[in-house]
Amino acid sequence: AKAAGGNRYELADADSNARVIARHSLTNGLPAALEKGEFFIEYQPLVRLADGTVRGAEALVRWLHPVHGVLGPDQFIPLAEDTGLIVPLGRWVLEQAARQARKWRDGAEDNSEPLRVNVNLSPCQLSHATLVSDTVAVLENAGLCPSTLCLEVTENDLIGADEDALRPLRQLADLGVDIALDDFGTGYSNLSYLRRLPVSQLKLDRSFTRGMQRAPADPVDVKIVEGIVSLAHTLDLAVTVEGVETAVQADHLRMLGCDTAQGWYYARPGPPERLHTLALADAS
Ligand code: C2E
Ligand code: CA
Ligand code: CA
Ligand code: CA
Numbered sequence: 001a002k003a004a005g006g007n008r009y010e011l012a013d014a015d016s017n018a019r020v021i022a023r024h025s026l027t028n029g030l031p032a033a034l035e036k037g038e039f040f041i042e043y044q045p046l047v048r049l050a051d052g053t054v055r056g057a058e059a060l061v062r063w064l065h066p067v068h069g070v071l072g073p074d075q076f077i078p079l080a081e082d083t084g085l086i087v088p089l090g091r092w093v094l095e096q097a098a099r100q101a102r103k104w105r106d107g108a109e110d111n112s113e114p115l116r117v118n119v120n121l122s123p124c125q126l127s128h129a130t131l132v133s134d135t136v137a138v139l140e141n142a143g144l145c146p147s148t149l150c151l152e153v154t155e156n157d158l159i160g161a162d163e164d165a166l167r168p169l170r171q172l173a174d175l176g177v178d179i180a181l182d183d184f185g186t187g188y189s190n191l192s193y194l195r196r197l198p199v200s201q202l203k204l205d206r207s208f209t210r211g212m213q214r215a216p217a218d219p220v221d222v223k224i225v226e227g228i229v230s231l232a233h234t235l236d237l238a239v240t241v242e243g244v245e246t247a248v249q250a251d252h253l254r255m256l257g258c259d260t261a262q263g264w265y266y267a268r269p270g271p272p273e274r275l276h277t278l279a280l281a282d283a284s
Contacts (some may be wrong), residue, residue: 011036027079029065034089038064041096042269045278046118046240046262049254053282056116058152058262059097061089076208081122090125091134098149100140100272107276116281118150118180123157131168135177146176150201153179155187158197166198173198180240185228194235202232204258206243212252213245222256229257 033039043057080086101117108114114253125131139146151172158166158181173179180201181194185208208225211218226243232239241253244263253261267278 023079026065026071026076027083028069030076030080030083030085030089033063033065034085038066039089039092040064040265041093041100041272043100043117043272043275044262044269045173045267045275046116046260048265049258049261054115054275054279055113055260056101056118057272057275058118059093059100059120059270061093072098077122084124086122087128088123090122091138094119094135094138098138098144101144101148102142102224104276104279105144105271108279112279114138114148115143115275116148116150116178118152120152121157126153126157126168127165132171135172136175139177146172147178149181150178152182152203153199154182155184156268159187159247161191165198170198173200185224191231194231194237199237201238201240201260202228203240203242204228209241209243209249209253212249215248217248217252225253225256225258233257 019254039061041059041061043059045054046056046058047053048055061073061077063076065071077086079091097117097119101115104115121131135149135151139149151169155170158218167193169179178201179197179199180203181197181199182203183205184202186205204225208221208228212220214224229239238259239257240260240262241258242262244250244253244265246265249262250265
């Protein structure tokens, strides 16, 4: 039996036994998967709401499992975090993403603004001793300017972080790497805490924009987003909204002053070449 919050207990049934076994075999397969090159990255465009141009993309990792097919990060990132494999896997993602950003730059017009790449960081990576030196090395090897990279950390991972814990992020921010607070609004951090964090962007969780998919928009959601945007801009933070699925939603969020959007309305995560095509279409 497993504790399911409070003092309620849930009995393990056949289904959850199967899940435990599946979990176990996936976990065991992780290290070899990295060696065998079974991971790949899809890129989802980040679009400037003001003019609809592509500013960059978020790197989202997938596992092409020989038996189960393509697995999403929610299915294996937690396992990689439990076993520590997230550190080499995360480093691999960072390397790939940096190389990709370099390719985009090499293929772009000389005077165009470089496409940025966003990479998710797990808490284990945040507290890992080599985060700063690894990141600097990756940027140097790819010949990338630090401002081309944005590292995404979730609000929950930073709750309660003291100055020592924040130091690596602050060092990266001082070097010019953008730091975004991911899944913003889903945690319990108090807002005054935001001022202490070395972040330059908030990524507003999808749950806040869901109520705006269709007209009429949920008036409470509108008020909340309005409030967050005004707070963020007061603190000099840019606002990215996630999960934009409809034109109605995009229009609303633009009118509310959000800066950047990401979601199926623009593009699903996909191969890196596609981003280039989208960005070139902007330029013409
Ligand atoms: P996230 O950072 O919040 O990423 C956004 C997720 O929302 C992605 O799911 C993306 O595919 C999905 N999404 C994007 N647009 C829409 C939309 O319009 N509607 C809906 N319903 N969903 C949308 P994905 O790719 O399954 O990734 C899930 C999570 O896995 C990510 O959430 C992130 O926390 C984590 N993750 C992904 N790649 C990495 C990685 O390289 N390292 C680490 N540590 N975590 C990663
Ligand atoms: Ca993210
Ligand atoms: Ca998010
Ligand atoms: Ca998330």
